[in-house]
Amino acid sequence: MAEQNALRGLLHHQLQLIVSGLRDGVILIEPDQTLTWANQAALRMHGVERVEDLGATVSEYRARFELRYRNKHRLPAGEYPMERVVAGEVFDEVTVEVAPAGAPDPQWTHHIRSLVLNDAAGMPDCLVLIIDDQSERYDAEQRFERTFSANPAPAIILRLSDLRYIKVNRGFLEMTGYGEDQVIGRSGLEIDVLENAARRELAVERLREGRTIPQMEATLQLPDGGEKLVLVAGQPIEVGNTDCMLFTFADLTARQQAHQSLRHSEERFAKAFRLVATPTVVALRDDCSFLSVNEAFVRESGYPETELIGRRPDDLSLWDNEAERLALEQQIKLTGSVRNHEMGLRTRNGNVLDCLVSADTVDIAGQDCVLLTVQDITERKRTEQEIVAAIEEVMKDTSWFTNVVLDKLAHLRRPGSSVAAPVEEIDALPARAKEVLALVCKGLDDVAIAARLGVARNTVRNHMASLYRRAQVRSRSALIVWARERGFFGEASGPKKLRRAG
Template structure:
């Protein structure tokens, strides 16, 4: 196992120390008080992507030039705060968590949990010891859990079963309740009792004590202003990435559904029947908050959703449109002008199938409440021929450079009406990296080829391509090539080459 042999005849204990720690799973680095890095076991080298001690750097200063350390929040760590620098100042420390990467690399490679102590000889520092634990997998698992939990649109809380304290809360719950994050995290269930006014309080608390699932039940959720909100809650036992046993509580707001049902009953005679049986898919949402108040039979047939699964929720919660950007654009159009007509949109069914529709919306007032009435016309059949042709071209295309200008023009014509002379649509701001990726796409390069050309990871290239598609409104490489060709003079490269 690679290591530097620096023990001398007057330091036999140092040689013995090397033998003891060489095979440990934790990384160990030995540093002289003058800042020289004199020894490291194989685990410590592997945690830095090194095979030889020299790759760490001969001194602490050299290490600081070769490796960049960051705090877990992403902020760069000053070199004076590096664990090795702290040891050289005689500081001992415990449980310092840091991101470590080689200098000038795009992403952190490892997460280290470090601790350090000073060995004395005759009252003076003799050897500085840095112990490292590779926490990369544990923190990656925790980050994945955090990302999934926070991205869940359903309001949720997590209670640790060992002490019944709240350890996680997502934005959905904060929006639902009006509580602030620091008003919840760390508090006990006894302080903020979400089960105190549950319909089956005793049953819920008994199951919580056993760590068993708590079935759905209505409850009055306490709010920070002293009021309550009627919700539907349920509890699901789970294990956190740190192996702590927890209960995940999820909530559904019943107040909007109750208000929606009341409003629809009051207007049923003059509106509900026509709305419900209209042959065109229709959707009624509140203007304030964009919560779904009702849908008709044609809408349910188009999307394959059930009525109770949709009413009372937001389009974002059921992912009604192809992307959040499309949903926000629709909401913006209604907010700015009160209505729109002839807007092409991709509606997503319950199973994830995209249906191309022409959408129209109008602001209406029902029983004093401002609402948005939206209608959708399925034009999938009309688009099928266009999409089949583009798919066939894309399937055969290995390098876009062989496509003739005439074919590119025909593909552009299929995607929509020809632009007026001298116009290319709204300006889109692309980053320099996105321009480089787009230029390589127009040359027929795959994601792997682009990654190699730009010295990026394949996942990084895929993220750039996804953001690029979202910005320019493209759904495929062919559409991106057409978009770039129409704007070659603006992009600064020959997109038709």
């Protein structure tokens, strides 16, 4: 008996030497439930330094460490792996979460398998627990689960071995309207995330090979019978040692709606642009080359559209004054805005139109552009020049220039108004200035006025300069019109009420 015990002890010692350096944890248990030995890996997997810290017996081990199944349920008495192996049970793998007694959360995850060594008579001689620490793996899986579930980006995981979905996150469910039970366990053929994919053949080939599927547009069939345009990509991953494909999605519905809205907006802009009566062009802000011209601009400039598109104004010498063109383009580059800039537009037949040019920045199909309007004021300027010339001419001899004519001129300066301007401006004039104004309205020149009033000619000139400033005019004819607008006809005693013109 002593020899058998010595041999048995030698065998145990040799066994300890063999397994002491293994990566797996090993705990040796006697048939009487005594814990006799544990290697460093097993001690480390329990957070202790000595075998005594595990407990002298199986019962003490159960009192010091709490084991739970992965579903968080605590193992009851008799179900601890040590108790099962003492009972003679041999098992390939049991997964448990381990925590020191009283700890709120598990600290390790162990895969445990058993080994029973029998003596020559076939009786259990040494019971062995072999422990594989899977804590890092399960921690990583838990982090993945939390991240996957919380990620707002829609995602779904397909198992490659049978092409069935094993995980789906809330983002995918909210995007499609599916319930989780409608997705998990379903085949990739039932919910085809690659339907109508832009490069479906490539995607299917990559899926079969378990390789990355590049981003591409596809159509998802929704449970209510509708469809959703998405951007889908696939990334191979492992979930619990199982080869899978992680599909992620971007909902393109908003982009599709925005694109349609933009297209409709551009169509409405194009129609309005073509039909607007004011000559208008769209040009690049950088170099002012024409992108589009409307019918009014073609008509006024005399150039067909084909000769304008893609050309710069200086290519065609459209603007009559080179310095003004450079100033206009510089202001457009710097501020993107121009208001009523007077320019001369040279038409195709060589005529020059007096125009007011205005511009504002506009984004068209992602290009930085300007919208220019060109208002032809040639006739208006010609009319103004003719009126001024006529007034200057008749004022050379005002002896026959009747009040009726002056009334009509006053009315011409304020079209649409038949009510006299305030008379207070005349009343506010100094007495001598009013006398000078009265004689001006009667057609007298400075020499005659000086003689009539018995003052020096310089005095008359000073009064005239003061009247010009007050009336904000630069000529005698304009001063007379200003006085007539205010009901003053040359009577120094005070203004009369202006008669309705016409």
